[in-house]
Amino acid sequence: MVINILNGLVYGGLLYILAVGLVLIFGLRRVVNFAHGSLFMVGGYVAFTVAAYSSFWVALPVSIVVLALLGVILDRFVFRPLQHEDPISTVLVTFGLLLVLEDVVKTIWGKDFLSLAAPPLLSGTVSIVGETFPVYRLMVIVVAVLVAAGLSLWLRFSRIGLYVRASSVDPVTTGMQGVDTDRVSAAVVAIGAGLAGLSGTIAAPLMALSPSMGSFILIDSFIVVVVGGLGSFSGAFIAALLIGQVHNFGIVYIPWAASLIPFLLMVAVLIWRPTGLAGGRA
Amino acid sequence: MTDIVAGAPTRPRRMGFLFALLAIGAAGCTLPAVVQSPLFLTLMTQAAINAVLATGVGFLVRQNGTVSFGHAAFFGLSAYATALLIKFGLPAEAAIILAVALPTLFALALGVVIVRITGVAFSMLTLAVAQAFHELVLKWRELANGDDGMAIAFPARVFGIDMATFQQPASMFLVCWVALIAVILGLWLLCRSRFGTLTLAIRENEERARYIGYRTVLPRAIIYAVSAAIAALAGLLFALYNGFVSPGTLHWSLSGEALIMAIIGGPRLVWGPALGGVIFFFIKNAAGDFTDHWPAVIGITLILVTVLLPRGVGGVLVWLGARLGGRRPS
Amino acid sequence: MTGSAWAIEGTALTRRFGGFAALDNVSIAVPQGEIRGLIGPNGAGKSTLMDVLSGRAQSWSGQVTMDGRDISALGAVERRRAGLARSFQRTNIFPDLTIDEQIRLAAATAERDNSDEVMAELGLADLAHRRAADVSYGDQRRLDLALALVGRPRVLLLDEPAAGLSMQESMVLARILRDLAGRWGVTVLLVEHDMEVIFSICSRVTVLHLGKILADGTPDEIRRIPEVITAYLGSTVE
Numbered sequence: 001m002v003i004n005i006l007n008g009l010v011y012g013g014l015l016y017i018l019a020v021g022l023v024l025i026f027g028l029r030r031v032v033n034f035a036h037g038s039l040f041m042v043g044g045y046v047a048f049t050v051a052a053y054s055s056f057w058v059a060l061p062v063s064i065v066v067l068a069l070l071g072v073i074l075d076r077f078v079f080r081p082l083q084h085e086d087p088i089s090t091v092l093v094t095f096g097l098l099l100v101l102e103d104v105v106k107t108i109w110g111k112d113f114l115s116l117a118a119p120p121l122l123s124g125t126v127s128i129v130g131e132t133f134p135v136y137r138l139m140v141i142v143v144a145v146l147v148a149a150g151l152s153l154w155l156r157f158s159r160i161g162l163y164v165r166a167s168s169v170d171p172v173t174t175g176m177q178g179v180d181t182d183r184v185s186a187a188v189v190a191i192g193a194g195l196a197g198l199s200g201t202i203a204a205p206l207m208a209l210s211p212s213m214g215s216f217i218l219i220d221s222f223i224v225v226v227v228g229g230l231g232s233f234s235g236a237f238i239a240a241l242l243i244g245q246v247h248n249f250g251i252v253y254i255p256w257a258a259s260l261i262p263f264l265l266m267v268a269v270l271i272w273r274p275t276g277l278a279g280g281r282a
Numbered sequence: 283m284t285d286i287v288a289g290a291p292t293r294p295r296r297m298g299f300l301f302a303l304l305a306i307g308a309a310g311c312t313l314p315a316v317v318q319s320p321l322f323l324t325l326m327t328q329a330a331i332n333a334v335l336a337t338g339v340g341f342l343v344r345q346n347g348t349v350s351f352g353h354a355a356f357f358g359l360s361a362y363a364t365a366l367l368i369k370f371g372l373p374a375e376a377a378i379i380l381a382v383a384l385p386t387l388f389a390l391a392l393g394v395v396i397v398r399i400t401g402v403a404f405s406m407l408t409l410a411v412a413q414a415f416h417e418l419v420l421k422w423r424e425l426a427n428g429d430d431g432m433a434i435a436f437p438a439r440v441f442g443i444d445m446a447t448f449q450q451p452a453s454m455f456l457v458c459w460v461a462l463i464a465v466i467l468g469l470w471l472l473c474r475s476r477f478g479t480l481t482l483a484i485r486e487n488e489e490r491a492r493y494i495g496y497r498t499v500l501p502r503a504i505i506y507a508v509s510a511a512i513a514a515l516a517g518l519l520f521a522l523y524n525g526f527v528s529p530g531t532l533h534w535s536l537s538g539e540a541l542i543m544a545i546i547g548g549p550r551l552v553w554g555p556a557l558g559g560v561i562f563f564f565i566k567n568a569a570g571d572f573t574d575h576w577p578a579v580i581g582i583t584l585i586l587v588t589v590l591l592p593r594g595v596g597g598v599l600v601w602l603g604a605r606l607g608g609r610r611p612s
Numbered sequence: 613m614t615g616s617a618w619a620i621e622g623t624a625l626t627r628r629f630g631g632f633a634a635l636d637n638v639s640i641a642v643p644q645g646e647i648r649g650l651i652g653p654n655g656a657g658k659s660t661l662m663d664v665l666s667g668r669a670q671s672w673s674g675q676v677t678m679d680g681r682d683i684s685a686l687g688a689v690e691r692r693r694a695g696l697a698r699s700f701q702r703t704n705i706f707p708d709l710t711i712d713e714q715i716r717l718a719a720a721t722a723e724r725d726n727s728d729e730v731m732a733e734l735g736l737a738d739l740a741h742r743r744a745a746d747v748s749y750g751d752q753r754r755l756d757l758a759l760a761l762v763g764r765p766r767v768l769l770l771d772e773p774a775a776g777l778s779m780q781e782s783m784v785l786a787r788i789l790r791d792l793a794g795r796w797g798v799t800v801l802l803v804e805h806d807m808e809v810i811f812s813i814c815s816r817v818t819v820l821h822l823g824k825i826l827a828d829g830t831p832d833e834i835r836r837i838p839e840v841i842t843a844y845l846g847s848t849v850e
Contacts, residue, residue, distance in 0.1 A: 032402045032403075034409070087401065089588050089589075091351075092584055093584070093588050095351060095584065096538075096580075096582065099535055099578060099580050100585075102577060103577045103578035107575070215416075216413065216417055219414065219417075222407070225406070226406055230402070230403050256418075256423075256424070256425075258421065260418055267396075270395050270396065270399065271395055275399075476720065483713075483717055486708055487706050487707075489704070490700075490704045490705065490759070491706075492688045493666070493688055494692065494718035494721060495718070495763075
């Protein structure tokens with residue numbers, strides 16, 4: 001039971017790191033990056049290749065940096081040129097990118113499943129209430145907690161962070177405050193994409209790499225963001241924990257229908273609160 | 283000037299539309315007699331099926347102002363329902379009717395929940411729903427053979443019609459073409475009705491619609507269900523034609539294809555997406571060498587069309603027509 | 613009619629946003645056929661009161677009745693169907709529908725369709741087949757009023773119907789409103805910044821201040837209250 005809850009936390013942690021990137025970008029640009037799952041996937045593959053020539057510990061930062069750079073490019077050539085258009089234009093373009101990236105990955109790395117081993121340092125297990133649990137999985141939970149803590153400090157105390165928080169509540173007035181929006185946006189999208197890289201890298205030893213790995217996690221992270229209340233950081237945190245648990249519950253007890261459970265939970269939450277758990281801002 | 287969703291849907295008023303539609307419909311019916319290339323007819327049959335799907339997706343954009351990234355769900359559910367209901371022993375006729383009815387009812391129930399969410403969040407949810415079903419058929423191998431897909435055990439005759447009618451391009455093209463024209467005609471009539479005006483009003487200003495005394499969730503859910511029913515019809519035609527169904531029918535690249543067709547053609551026009559469907563299939567034919575990278579071709583096309591041609595070819599045609607006719611294009 | 617003389621009555625209406633009471637135990641009652649003015653500075657609670665009465669506000673306490681019937685539990689749609697219509701501060705119409713289409717749509721929820729009459733009275737008949745987005749601002753404001761008036765609601769809540777109109781246009785609108793309300797027996801609660809409009813057509817005026825009722829009386833009485841003159845009327849009354 002405890003092990004199940006821990007496994008739920010692992011998946012919830014991955015989801016949170018991914019979803020919070022979506023929330024960051026939404027807060028600033030009012031658009032949703034449909035290619036976010038693909039960034040997660042690319043992160044995993046980049047880490048796989050780098051680790052093949054060095055080690056996991058090199059692959060982790062490299063993957064984050066590569067993805068952050070991708071984020072800057074994404075901001076410069078997609079989000080910024082389309083910022084005055086209907087948000088759905090950006091969504092359509094990022095959806096197009098999703099299809100392209102999936103194909104690019106398929107072409108470079110092939111369709112077969114690849115696996116990235118956990119670093120030796122973390123490959124052991126620990127004993128928790130009489131059952132064994134991989135150290136690596138504990139590390140994933142720790143990383144998610146650190147990201148959550150780091151982000152909330154950053155949002156509270158840094159200049160850009162304050163701006164992002166203000167903007168996610170009221171983009172109009174924030175836009176008038178003479179901050180260099182383009183720089184803020186590049187930074188925010190870079191952080192969001194970097195987090196997707198982080199998430200993809202630490203997920204790689206947990207799941208087989210495949211060109212479709214971005215798909216299901218994108219869906220779950222969308223559910224997290226909508227259930228949490230679009231644009232809400234705390235909502236995303238709670239929803240990620242919740243979806244992590246129900247997802248894991250589904251995998252363990254009803255594997256054939258596991259994909260439907262987060263979806264049913266989402267429907268239930270939306271019937272109860274149409275604007276999500278944090279409500280109001282959707 | 284990107285206004286895929288914003289901006290006024292073109293209002294079908296004039297009877298000229300009706301005659302033009304029927305004329306094009308009749309002309310299309312002569313196609314199998316004029317062109318005998320089976321390859322071309324195969325392509326046109328697929329184009330007509332996808333045009334039906336695109337018409338459903340586009341109608342949702344036009345009438346509710348929301349973009350679905352998950353209409354493959356209704357397409358695929360319909361195809362799977364046909365296959366599974368026949369497998370479970372239902373008569374093919376009943377399976378065919380239920381294959382459209384069940385996804386439509388599902389969409390109505392789902393719609394009551396999700397149409398209250400608008401804009402980008404709605405798009406996210408539709409994608410999530412479709413992908414949940416995609417995962418379901420992949421994982422639940424006992425039900426539908428997962429990735430391998432399943433053949434549909436159609437009897438020799440359905441509704442007294444020889445099954446071969448549905449599986450040969452020349453005759454199936456006619457079936458699909460008539461279905462497409464009928465769908466467009468039906469939507470055109472719906473748009474002219476009071477319900478059409480009401481849903482357009484809700485799309486434009488939901489709050490005010492409530493203050494003139496209308497509940498707004500159910501009408502939006504009904505539009506969603508109508509649009510899903512059209513996608514389900516397309517899925518049924520696909521199932522009849524191919525006699526086979528695979529998880530690809532639920533995949534998001536199919537939802538993406540439908541969106542591209544709708545946008546190429548111009549979703550603000552009832553007939554735009556169907557036009558887009560035909561144009562798209564000629565692009566697809568031309569891109570034949572890249573079929574291994576088909577999703578990427580779809581992706582790039584989607585990006586280009588969104589950025590360069592937000593009003594769609596249909597929108598450009600209407601605009602040109604208005605210019606030539608001396609009226610002020612709106 | 614269950615014995616109440618009030619067409620619309622709000623009792624002990626309170627609405628809080630956090631610790632701030634936008635509406636603090638306000639009671640207001642308007643008899644049938646009266647045009648009641650509602651004035652007060654920005655933030656006094658006028659729009660909040662409209663929202664509570666029309667069913668737009670989500671959380672509030674108190675009771676709203678129409679002709680003695682408790683409608684507190686009804687949503688906006690049911691209240692409109694019960695004969696309570698409202699307009700909004702900013703122009704709130706359907707820009708892509710024609711004027712004719714939207715007025716008929718609004719009329720269809722009422723017992724009788726008086727679209728043609730309303731369009732004629734408000735000078736919209738000649739514009740009936742134009743898209744609402746294509747007509748002038750003044751026409752749009754009258755369309756907004758028409759959407760609320762059509763179907764002859766028993767109670768009409770108007771939130772600054774003359775906002776943005778020239779003085780002349782405002783007075784024309786006021787005159788039309790007074791005529792129609794009188795002829796059709798519509799009870800009106802009118803929020804308006806233009807004191808000329810208020811004093812020319814209202815038989816009584818209620819003054820709101822910081823979520824409470826400060827004064828209530830005939831236009832002449834209100835005009836004479838010193839606080840009202842200094843605080844709210846200022847230079848608008850010479």
